[in-house]
Amino acid sequence: QKEVEQNSGPLSVPEGAIASLNCTYSDRGSQSFFWYRQYSGKSPELIMFIYSNGDKEDGRFTAQLNKASQYVSLLIRDSQPSDSATYLCAVIIIFYGNNRLAFGKGNQVVVIP
Protein backbone atom coordinates (compact mmCIF):
# COMPACT_ATOMS: atom_id res chain seq x y z
CA GLN A 1 0.00 0.00 0.00
CA LYS A 2 1.31 3.41 -0.90
CA GLU A 3 2.01 5.79 1.93
CA VAL A 4 -0.30 8.47 0.56
CA GLU A 5 -2.95 7.83 -2.06
CA GLN A 6 -5.04 10.20 -4.07
CA ASN A 7 -7.01 8.11 -6.49
CA SER A 8 -9.51 10.45 -8.05
CA GLY A 9 -9.00 11.57 -11.61
CA PRO A 10 -9.27 15.18 -12.77
CA LEU A 11 -12.16 16.99 -11.13
CA SER A 12 -14.20 19.50 -13.08
CA VAL A 13 -16.50 21.78 -11.10
CA PRO A 14 -18.58 24.78 -12.17
CA GLU A 15 -17.65 28.13 -10.76
CA GLY A 16 -19.29 28.66 -7.37
CA ALA A 17 -19.65 24.95 -6.62
CA ILE A 18 -17.87 22.89 -3.97
CA ALA A 19 -14.82 20.86 -4.95
CA SER A 20 -14.12 17.82 -2.77
CA LEU A 21 -10.80 15.99 -2.69
CA ASN A 22 -9.81 12.92 -0.71
CA CYS A 23 -6.56 11.38 0.43
CA THR A 24 -5.82 8.18 2.35
CA TYR A 25 -2.63 7.32 4.19
CA SER A 26 -1.15 4.07 5.41
CA ASP A 27 0.81 4.98 8.56
CA ARG A 28 -1.44 4.97 11.62
CA GLY A 29 1.20 6.90 13.53
CA SER A 30 0.99 9.92 11.22
CA GLN A 31 -0.17 13.04 12.97
CA SER A 32 0.40 15.93 10.59
CA PHE A 33 -1.32 16.40 7.27
CA PHE A 34 -0.96 19.03 4.59
CA TRP A 35 -2.67 20.16 1.45
CA TYR A 36 -0.53 21.88 -1.16
CA ARG A 37 -1.71 23.65 -4.26
CA GLN A 38 0.44 23.59 -7.38
CA TYR A 39 -0.13 25.59 -10.50
CA SER A 40 1.25 24.16 -13.70
CA GLY A 41 5.04 24.52 -13.85
CA LYS A 42 5.20 26.17 -10.43
CA SER A 43 6.32 24.92 -7.04
CA PRO A 44 3.81 23.58 -4.52
CA GLU A 45 2.50 26.04 -1.95
CA LEU A 46 0.92 25.15 1.36
CA ILE A 47 -2.78 25.98 1.69
CA MET A 48 -3.89 23.90 4.67
CA PHE A 49 -2.36 22.06 7.59
CA ILE A 50 -4.36 19.87 9.96
CA TYR A 51 -3.15 18.03 13.04
CA SER A 52 -6.09 16.87 15.09
CA ASN A 53 -9.28 15.05 14.24
CA GLY A 54 -12.14 17.10 12.93
CA ASP A 55 -12.36 20.05 10.60
CA LYS A 56 -10.18 23.05 10.04
CA GLU A 57 -11.44 26.00 8.09
CA ASP A 58 -9.46 28.76 6.42
CA GLY A 59 -11.46 31.04 4.19
CA ARG A 60 -13.02 28.97 1.42
CA PHE A 61 -10.95 25.92 2.29
CA THR A 62 -11.88 23.24 4.82
CA ALA A 63 -9.68 20.29 5.71
CA GLN A 64 -11.24 17.26 7.39
CA LEU A 65 -9.24 14.60 9.19
CA ASN A 66 -10.46 11.17 10.25
CA LYS A 67 -7.64 9.29 11.93
CA ALA A 68 -9.68 6.16 12.60
CA SER A 69 -10.37 5.75 8.90
CA GLN A 70 -7.00 7.19 7.88
CA TYR A 71 -8.23 9.75 5.44
CA VAL A 72 -8.02 13.48 5.05
CA SER A 73 -10.11 15.56 2.71
CA LEU A 74 -10.14 19.07 1.31
CA LEU A 75 -13.25 21.06 0.45
CA ILE A 76 -13.09 24.18 -1.67
CA ARG A 77 -16.26 26.23 -1.36
CA ASP A 78 -17.40 28.78 -3.92
CA SER A 79 -14.81 27.49 -6.38
CA GLN A 80 -13.14 30.13 -8.52
CA PRO A 81 -11.25 29.78 -11.81
CA SER A 82 -8.11 30.70 -9.87
CA ASP A 83 -8.56 27.46 -7.89
CA SER A 84 -7.79 25.48 -11.05
CA ALA A 85 -4.60 23.66 -10.07
CA THR A 86 -3.27 20.35 -8.85
CA TYR A 87 -3.80 19.67 -5.16
CA LEU A 88 -1.25 17.52 -3.38
CA CYS A 89 -1.91 15.72 -0.12
CA ALA A 90 1.15 15.27 2.11
CA VAL A 91 1.65 13.34 5.32
CA ILE A 92 4.50 13.31 7.80
CA ILE A 93 5.69 9.74 8.15
CA ILE A 94 7.52 9.03 11.38
CA PHE A 95 10.15 6.32 11.39
CA TYR A 96 12.99 5.61 13.78
CA GLY A 97 12.34 8.92 15.50
CA ASN A 98 12.70 10.94 12.30
CA ASN A 99 10.07 12.58 10.17
CA ARG A 100 9.72 12.33 6.42
CA LEU A 101 7.18 14.11 4.25
CA ALA A 102 5.38 11.83 1.80
CA PHE A 103 3.21 13.16 -1.04
CA GLY A 104 0.31 11.76 -2.95
CA LYS A 105 0.23 12.00 -6.74
CA GLY A 106 -2.14 14.91 -6.65
CA ASN A 107 -5.62 15.69 -8.00
CA GLN A 108 -6.18 18.15 -10.80
CA VAL A 109 -9.07 20.52 -10.29
CA VAL A 110 -10.56 22.48 -13.17
CA VAL A 111 -13.08 25.20 -12.32
CA ILE A 112 -15.32 25.98 -15.27
CA PRO A 113 -16.51 29.59 -15.51
Added chain:
Amino acid sequence: EAQVTQNPRYLITVTGKKLTVTCSQNMNHEYMSWYRQDPGLGLRQIYYSMNVEVTDKGDVPEGYKVSRKEKRNFPLILESPSPNQTSLYFCASSPRGQLGTEAFFGQGTRLTVV
Protein backbone atom coordinates in the same frame (compact mmCIF):
# COMPACT_ATOMS: atom_id res chain seq x y z
CA GLU B 1 13.32 36.92 2.82
CA ALA B 2 13.03 33.25 3.77
CA GLN B 3 13.49 31.17 0.69
CA VAL B 4 14.84 28.10 -1.03
CA THR B 5 16.86 28.89 -4.13
CA GLN B 6 17.53 26.44 -6.91
CA ASN B 7 19.84 26.95 -9.87
CA PRO B 8 19.57 26.73 -12.75
CA ARG B 9 15.86 27.11 -13.46
CA TYR B 10 16.17 25.54 -16.89
CA LEU B 11 18.83 23.24 -18.23
CA ILE B 12 19.26 21.33 -21.46
CA THR B 13 22.16 18.92 -21.52
CA VAL B 14 23.43 15.90 -23.41
CA THR B 15 23.50 12.31 -22.27
CA GLY B 16 26.49 11.52 -20.09
CA LYS B 17 27.58 15.04 -19.29
CA LYS B 18 27.82 15.46 -15.54
CA LEU B 19 25.73 18.22 -14.03
CA THR B 20 24.89 19.69 -10.65
CA VAL B 21 21.71 21.44 -9.59
CA THR B 22 22.28 23.63 -6.58
CA CYS B 23 19.87 24.22 -3.72
CA SER B 24 20.33 26.69 -0.91
CA GLN B 25 18.06 27.71 1.96
CA ASN B 26 18.42 30.61 4.40
CA MET B 27 16.04 29.39 7.12
CA ASN B 28 18.50 27.25 9.08
CA HIS B 29 16.40 24.16 8.35
CA GLU B 30 17.82 20.78 9.19
CA TYR B 31 15.74 18.78 6.74
CA MET B 32 16.24 19.11 3.00
CA SER B 33 15.08 16.93 0.16
CA TRP B 34 14.97 16.58 -3.59
CA TYR B 35 11.93 15.58 -5.62
CA ARG B 36 11.28 14.96 -9.25
CA GLN B 37 7.88 15.46 -10.75
CA ASP B 38 6.65 13.73 -13.86
CA PRO B 39 3.18 13.74 -15.45
CA GLY B 40 0.93 11.15 -13.83
CA LEU B 41 3.54 10.19 -11.23
CA GLY B 42 3.36 13.10 -8.83
CA LEU B 43 6.22 14.19 -6.59
CA ARG B 44 8.71 11.43 -6.00
CA GLN B 45 11.45 11.83 -3.46
CA ILE B 46 14.99 11.27 -4.73
CA TYR B 47 17.13 11.87 -1.66
CA TYR B 48 16.71 13.59 1.65
CA SER B 49 18.95 14.82 4.41
CA MET B 50 18.12 15.05 8.09
CA ASN B 51 21.15 17.19 8.85
CA VAL B 52 24.73 17.92 7.83
CA GLU B 53 26.53 14.79 6.61
CA VAL B 54 23.33 12.73 6.98
CA THR B 55 21.66 11.72 3.73
CA ASP B 56 19.40 8.89 2.74
CA LYS B 57 17.71 7.49 -0.33
CA GLY B 58 14.16 8.34 -1.17
CA ASP B 59 11.89 6.51 -3.58
CA VAL B 60 13.88 7.01 -6.82
CA PRO B 61 17.59 7.51 -6.02
CA GLU B 62 19.10 5.66 -8.98
CA GLY B 63 21.30 7.85 -11.13
CA TYR B 64 21.55 10.65 -8.57
CA LYS B 65 23.95 11.69 -5.86
CA VAL B 66 23.70 14.31 -3.15
CA SER B 67 25.92 15.83 -0.52
CA ARG B 68 25.27 17.86 2.61
CA LYS B 69 28.53 19.40 3.68
CA GLU B 70 26.89 22.44 5.18
CA LYS B 71 23.43 23.08 6.52
CA ARG B 72 22.23 25.56 3.92
CA ASN B 73 23.24 23.69 0.76
CA PHE B 74 22.04 20.42 -0.71
CA PRO B 75 23.21 19.96 -4.31
CA LEU B 76 21.84 17.27 -6.59
CA ILE B 77 24.41 15.62 -8.82
CA LEU B 78 23.76 13.66 -11.98
CA GLU B 79 27.03 11.92 -12.78
CA SER B 80 25.91 10.59 -16.17
CA PRO B 81 22.51 12.00 -17.10
CA SER B 82 20.20 9.97 -19.27
CA PRO B 83 17.02 10.97 -21.15
CA ASN B 84 14.82 9.27 -18.52
CA GLN B 85 16.04 11.88 -16.06
CA THR B 86 14.29 14.58 -18.04
CA SER B 87 11.94 15.99 -15.44
CA LEU B 88 10.96 18.91 -13.23
CA TYR B 89 13.03 18.91 -10.06
CA PHE B 90 12.19 20.55 -6.75
CA CYS B 91 14.29 21.09 -3.68
CA ALA B 92 12.54 21.58 -0.35
CA SER B 93 13.51 22.30 3.23
CA SER B 94 11.78 22.18 6.60
CA PRO B 95 12.68 22.19 10.28
CA ARG B 96 13.44 18.69 11.47
CA GLY B 97 11.44 16.89 14.08
CA GLN B 98 8.72 19.47 14.40
CA LEU B 99 5.28 18.15 13.72
CA GLY B 100 3.12 20.35 11.61
CA THR B 101 5.83 22.32 9.91
CA GLU B 102 5.48 22.89 6.22
CA ALA B 103 8.03 22.17 3.54
CA PHE B 104 9.31 25.20 1.67
CA PHE B 105 9.96 24.57 -2.00
CA GLY B 106 12.40 26.07 -4.43
CA GLN B 107 11.22 27.43 -7.76
CA GLY B 108 11.99 24.22 -9.61
CA THR B 109 14.53 23.19 -12.22
CA ARG B 110 13.31 21.91 -15.55
CA LEU B 111 15.92 19.53 -16.88
CA THR B 112 16.00 18.13 -20.40
CA VAL B 113 18.53 15.43 -21.28
CA VAL B 114 18.93 14.81 -25.01
